[in-house]
Amino acid sequence: MHEGLTRNWGTAVCCTSKITPGSVRTRDSSRRRKLVKSDRNKICHEFQIVRRFTPETLDLLLNHDYPGNVRELRNLVEGLCVSVEGEWITPDALPIYLQKRHEHSASLKAQIDETERRAIRQALREEGSIRKAAKRLQISHATLLRKMQKHGIEIDRD
Structure with a gap:
């Protein structure tokens, strides 16, 4: 046991x-x-x-x-x-x-959301800042902030 x-x-x-x-x-x-x-x-x-x-x-x-x-x-x-x-x-x-x-x-929408969530997390992890991650993802800073809020993603501020 x-x-x-x-x-x-x-x-x-x-x-x-x-x-x-x-x-x-x-x-x-x-x-x-x-x-x-x-x-x-x-x-x-x-x-x-x-x-x-x-x-x-x-x-x-x-x-x-x-x-x-x-x-x-x-x-x-x-x-x-x-x-x-x-x-x-x-x-x-x-x-x-x-x-x-x-x-x-999962539905197509759920798969798209999950893929978007993963891409955002990976960009934030690798770039270390929201602005750099937005540039890497080829979207605006404001769009990335909205998507982070939508998916409940927070950046570590250590």
Whole structure:
């Protein structure tokens, strides 16, 4: 048996839970949910960080078939927790094979919005300023600000 730290999704209350390693190929979403929460909380506790999955991201994680057994899901959760900056882990942080499944089920508008969100985040991350990102995206500064507001994107001011 594996012992790990778990907590409720939006709180800092921790408790001990036991998860038995094994296959996650079945569609037992409650088992997968416990596994994801347990592993996320273990990593967060170990690295003294706070990470949460958006509902959309959690849905994609829980509904994927993992041919690599429990280890694949655990490695994915650990990688996401330590590599994502900020508190929330969004679908754009997931590997392409999980994103593609999501994109095929979304409407054209949703796919366009997601692509726009990713392009804006990437430009902001790589350029470091809104003006430079707008120039890179070949749109005006004001347009980029409106699109950032539309998508709920904030620039880090560290």
